[in-house]
Amino acid sequence: MSANAPITQDVHTIPRKLPDGPANLVGMTRAGMRDALIAMGTPEKQAKMRVGQIWQWIYQWGVRDFDAMTNLSKGYRADMAAHFVIDVPEVVSKQVSTDGTRKYLVRIAGGHEVEIVYIPEEGRGTLCVSSQVGCTLTCSFCHTGTQKLVRNLTAGEIIGQVMVVRDDLEEWPEIGAPKDETRLLSNIVLMGMGEPLYNFENVRDAMKIAMDPEGIQLSRRRITLSTSGVVPEIARTAQEIGCQLAVSFHATTDDVRDRLVPINKRWNIEELLAALKSYPKVSNSERITFEYVMLQGVNDSDEDAHRLIRLIEGIPAKINLIPFNEWPGAPYKRSSNNRIRAFADIIYKAGYASPIRTPRGEDIMAACGQLKSATERSRKSRRQIEAEAGIGEA
Numbered sequence: 001m002s003a004n005a006p007i008t009q010d011v012h013t014i015p016r017k018l019p020d021g022p023a024n025l026v027g028m029t030r031a032g033m034r035d036a037l038i039a040m041g042t043p044e045k046q047a048k049m050r051v052g053q054i055w056q057w058i059y060q061w062g063v064r065d066f067d068a069m070t071n072l073s074k075g076y077r078a079d080m081a082a083h084f085v086i087d088v089p090e091v092v093s094k095q096v097s098t099d100g101t102r103k104y105l106v107r108i109a110g111g112h113e114v115e116i117v118y119i120p121e122e123g124r125g126t127l128c129v130s131s132q133v134g135c136t137l138t139c140s141f142c143h144t145g146t147q148k149l150v151r152n153l154t155a156g157e158i159i160g161q162v163m164v165v166r167d168d169l170e171e172w173p174e175i176g177a178p179k180d181e182t183r184l185l186s187n188i189v190l191m192g193m194g195e196p197l198y199n200f201e202n203v204r205d206a207m208k209i210a211m212d213p214e215g216i217q218l219s220r221r222r223i224t225l226s227t228s229g230v231v232p233e234i235a236r237t238a239q240e241i242g243c244q245l246a247v248s249f250h251a252t253t254d255d256v257r258d259r260l261v262p263i264n265k266r267w268n269i270e271e272l273l274a275a276l277k278s279y280p281k282v283s284n285s286e287r288i289t290f291e292y293v294m295l296q297g298v299n300d301s302d303e304d305a306h307r308l309i310r311l312i313e314g315i316p317a318k319i320n321l322i323p324f325n326e327w328p329g330a331p332y333k334r335s336s337n338n339r340i341r342a343f344a345d346i347i348y349k350a351g352y353a354s355p356i357r358t359p360r361g362e363d364i365m366a367a368c369g370q371l372k373s374a375t376e377r378s379r380k381s382r383r384q385i386e387a388e389a390g391i392g393e394a
Contacts, residue, residue, distance in 0.1 A: 022081075022084050023036060024156050025054065025058060026156040026163070027155035027157070027206065027209070030055065030212075033051045033055070036083075036084070037051065040079060040084075050072075053071055055212070056215070059216050062167065063086075066078075066084075087160075089107060089161060091164060091168070092105040094168070101119050101120070102117070104116050104118075104161075104164065106164060108153065110151075112133045113133075114132075114133055114153070114161075116161045118165050118168075120184070123182075124186040125185050125186055126188070127162060127189070128192045129162065129188055129192050130153065130158075130161065130192030131190055131198075133151050133153065133193065133194070134148050134193065135193060152202060153199065155205035155209070158202060158203060158206035159210060166185055186218075187218075188207070190207075190226055191224075191246070195227065196226070197225075207223055208241070210223065220243050221243075223241075223243040226291065228248045229261065230263070235275065238279055238280040238281040244289070245288050246320070249261075250295075251264075251299050251304075252269075252299065252307035252308050253307070260299070276288055276315055277314060277315055290312060290318070290319045292308070292319055292322065293323075294321055294322065294334065294340050295332045295333070296332065296336070298332060300335040300343055304343070309346070318352060321347075321355065323335065323340060
């Protein structure tokens with residue numbers, strides 16, 4: 001199929017029946033908030049200033065109560081409270097792994113639930129954010145892919161995940177305190193539930209909020225968007241978000257990738273690599289990360305490693321090798337440590353960084369490819385999964 005073919009999905013972003021009541025400020029763009037304040041009665045000449053004040057209260061200080069916004073008059077605060085709310089997803093449960101990884105199940109509008117994961121590291125921490133309830137891609141090695149797509153998350157529900165975790169980490173700065181550059185939540189990866197590029201506008205708006213210098217203040221280099229290969233939106237990612245790019249690659253032939261990552265049937269390896277080679281921000285300082293899950297006897301041979309090197313020639317890249325994280329009913333096995341190391345060595349000797357990802361949070365099903373809503377009930381049987389992966393009995 002042509003890379004210019006229209007992207008269509010039977011998915012909506014918000015529940016079809018919106019709740020009555022005040023609008024949520026979380027997730028509004030600056031322009032959207034300005035329009036909302038003017039509609040409330042704020043004079044146009046004051047609207048930009050008011051947006052700046054409210055923006056800092058919400059995103060720099062983490063304030064959720066209009067009464068705490070002390071540089072606004074009492075009357076204006078009352079008007080705000082009558083017209084708006086500052087809502088973030090509700091934490092249903094939190095699990096903490098033996099390695100310190102935290103997995104949160106959060107509830108959003110309509111009673112839907114998604115999972116997010118915080119991974120602490122020395123001097124930093126990475127938050128794995130979801131962009132959809134479920135997923136439409138049905139990647140056969142991914143637990144999330146066995147859950148039906150319900151809907152896209154709104155920008156507020158996406159940036160709200162960041163705010164919820166900052167709440168839990170107690171990382172909102174105290175008003176008036178000296179600036180502290182230490183960040184417990186220093187990086188965002190859009191690698192949770194869903195395909196971010198099938199929800200582009202909401203992901204873009206949420207990440208613009210995360211990067212805003214008067215709010216959460218994360219550098220664009222601290223944000224990585226992972227796509228399975230939605231080719232028409234790749235250049236747009238560089239132009240409108242400007243973040244780092246990762247690609248769920250996982251195979252070196254179309255035959256294997258068709259089974260592992262079915263979106264390959266729409267945009268194959270050749271089309272995907274062409275888009276990556278012309279990615280506007282590709283440089284040696286901003287390499288594309290190729291994510292490659294190691295599956296025993298499927299994609300882990302020396303031939304695969306050499307083929308991968310040939311495929312990515314000319315693309316500043318690093319190869320992130322991911323030991324397969326097994327889940328109940330998974331149709332694959334993790335490659336042996338020796339096989340993974342041999343694969344990595346071939347990549348490294350060809351001049352590419354080839355780090356082997358250390359699985360985190362496996363004991364709480366928080367590792368890569370294991371996320372799945374606890375309320376999802378349409379579970380596939382092992383036989384169904386194996387049949388779709390093309391590895392069932394002959």
